[in-house]
Amino acid sequence: MILPWHQNAFAKLTQMLEQSHLPQALLITGTEKIGKFELAERFIQTLLCKNDSCGDCRHCRQLAKDNPREVLDQNVLVRRSHYPNMIFCRTELRESGKESKEIRVDQIRAFCDILNKTADELQIGVIFYADQMNVSAANSLLKTLEEPRENTLIILLAHNASALPATILSRCQSVHIRPTFDSESVEWLSNHIDREKRSDFDSAQLLESAHGIPFRAVEKLQGDYFLQFQGWQNHLLEMAMNPAKTIETEMFEGHELETLVCLQQLITEGIRLKLLKTQGALLELNKVVNKASSDNLFRLLDDISRAISLAQSPVNMALLLDNVLIVWSHITHLKQYPAITSPQEAL
Ligand SMILES: [Zn+2]
Structure with a gap:
């Protein structure tokens, strides 16, 4: 299912596909909790599944097993998907055991090295969040973006595109997810409020107080x-x-x-x-x-x-x-x- 407030962004993505304009690098932006990752996941499924995101084929099942947002208790440079040609890069633990605030250059190097290997099937690398890359990490990524490879897609998720260097932005096709106040999103929200709480809250009002970010509204109710x-x-x-x-x-x-x-x-x-x-x-x-x-x-x-x-x-x-x-x-x-x-x- 495509989340109601993702429909415009998703349509833009599928349009790229239909016109065979799939870029080498795709940037998905939007405020925190708007669901950038969910949109990326949904789009990746569209790319890999031959059967309209059936949920049942080999690729759909591989993707369903992934949980790259989980916090691990050890430090890894990149994480691998259950789909063998996909990797994820995100902030990981520091030696102190606390989660790092930035994506380091050694992580981006490892990420690009893996993507530079030849593969028959589509290779995908997801970076979240690209605005957490430090300067040398961003420079390192830029080198890879400057030498496009066939059959490779790099997806960058970012809260704030303006935090990314212009040199990277100019090499990405970008899609933005906007906050939402429309009736479909309000309805989605009502369906995600616990039954007991449902009568106490006006979903439209709740969504307004969460600045049009449905996931944040759900979180607030916990x-x-x-x-x-x-x-x-x-x-x-x-x-x-x-x-x-x-x-x-x-x-x-x-x-x-x-x-x-x-x-x-x-x-x-x-x-x-x-x-x-x-x-x-x-x-x-x-x-x-x-x-x-x-x-x-x-x-x-x-x-x-x-x-x-x-x-x-x-x-x-x-x-x-x-x-x-x-x-x-x-x-x-x-x-x-x-x-x-x-x-x-x-x-
Ligand atoms: Zn499928």
Whole structure:
């Protein structure tokens, strides 16, 4: 099955195939958790299976056994697929036993060496995530990309294409997966929410709060984080709806940073709705953004981003949050945007 929010990207890929324009290097980009790997897997199956991704042939079965995202307890340079002509390259453990943050040059060298061997069948190499390659690893890959080989496909997955050197980008055909808010994705999400939780959540609203990333929405529902998050969200909206009411902030105690992030998401979403002149699934948010000026929303968003960046330093987060909340609770009728000050003049 092709995930609903992958359909455009997948159509672009199959179009390349139909027109026999399969590139030597393919770059799949999209924000974290959007499903770049799932799209690559699905496309590889299309390439290898002669029978419409049947799930039953030799290649389909080999692919089904792969789990290259699993964290191994030993360090390997590349991982092999059960399909003998496919390899994976990703960050592995360091000697300290912690997962490395970058893909090293020795890994890319091994990766390219294997792909440079002749094979009768299509050879595939997948790098995830290409934006984690360090400079020498990227240079090493570039050499291979500069000498295209027949019957070889290199698939690069990247969260952020702009982190890749232009020399690599220019040698890749790229496909981007966009966040999704459409009804098919909302329906997919409803089907992936536990039955017990289903009645408690509005899937469209959930998808909005997860910035249009369905896998992230599913993840959020695991544990009680989302319930807590919804509680904060509701309380924040209530504040802005009832400016005259005294602000009760006990529920935010100990969660100042998360509350700021929650408000940041609300305002970001609010600005998006306002700019698109549309309504979202959160009724109160629609009302608030309707009354608030874009200018004030943007300024508050700036202040919140600064407050969040200060969380690493020893500031009084409770006071910082209070100052932000005072402005937020008056956002619908602010005549002049006030300067938000913090105890250490931090803002
Ligand atoms: Zn098959």
